[in-house]
Amino acid sequence: MNQPFILYYTPGTCAQAVRIALEEAGATYDLRRVDFASQQQRSPDYLAVNPKGRVPALVTEQGTLTEAPALLAYIAQYFADAKLAPTDLFGFARMQEFNSYLSSTVHINHAHRPRAARWADDADAQAAMQRKVPGNMTENFQYIEDHYLKGPWVLGEEYSVCDGYLFTVAGWLKGDSVDIAQLKNVNDHFQRMKERAAVQRALA
Template identity: 55%
Template sequence: MLTLFTAKGSCGRASHIALEESGLAFEVQVIDLAHGDQRAPEYLTINPKGRVPALITTSGVLTESPAILFYIASMATAVNLMPKDDPFALAALQSFNAYIASTVHVAHAHGRRASRWADAPQAIASMQAKVAENMTACFRHIETNYLFGEWVMGSAYTIADPYLFTMSGWLKSDGVDIADFPKIADHYARMKERPAVRRALAAEG
């Protein structure tokens, strides 16, 4: 049995959806970031970084969304969530997920979590003022270079899809109109209809 720690509206949503798609047995624990649950001593024993997601497996705890997504896709046997037998295609998928984690997510975090990088109110306001511009650049890159089939990596649904879906859900609060990216807007609308996505969103509360 796997246990995923996530939070409503967080990047943990991608791993949660992937678990729902995977056919693997799992349970989910939704913690409250606004309440500070991620810094509670019991949670820090699971993830000392004080962040979600964290996945408890029979081999140990995994953190970092790309690693968790990769593990879920590796363990899933009922469905194919990544191109396991094609090294280049698998690396290209990892490249996309690494871009989300290292660039897109970080561009978004400069809005809500600007105090991670600066203390001066002026510096914080300055970083927050760049969020819409940076998220727009990220999504322009994705719109131009991905989604040449129904899904992020082409014709097959992969672990890149719930990750993009999760980031797309943040655009509105970042001051970016998803309609400016027609392929991504279409992807977001189709993802919302998937039973696995509906189940994950309902479980988040």
């Protein structure tokens, strides 16, 4: 199977994890960059693709999919020969557990810094939320440090779509005033990921 996809993407966002997965899978895809600086994600043309006004969005033959964990699971299953996900039920669920944690907890804690206005109009309230970001992100990544990365990759000895997702989110730590060097396993993983050819292609 070598169906072309269309990935709507903004560099540095969680959409980067999806691009890494497509590169790892050897997928044929077209890349459409969405310019957040000009609010392109709010344009009628993009809202016709993804009414949520967010990235990523992946256009497939069957329709458009959104939300990074869903896209990562889809790519891993569509390109099963690439071995980007565990094949046993428990392992697959553990992959979903990790990706859901990044999406529903870590990403939200990070977003309180650049997008505090989503949750409050009051400037003092926004500033209070932003002050919490370094501590919350440190706590989240300490959990990852302690409970995952028991081998070279997130789930142990086998690479999976979790790895590109963690690499992407770990890339936000510097902006969140968290020193990744204090997280040995996370930092080692981050450096290891930068050496992968698929990651280098995705970042080019």
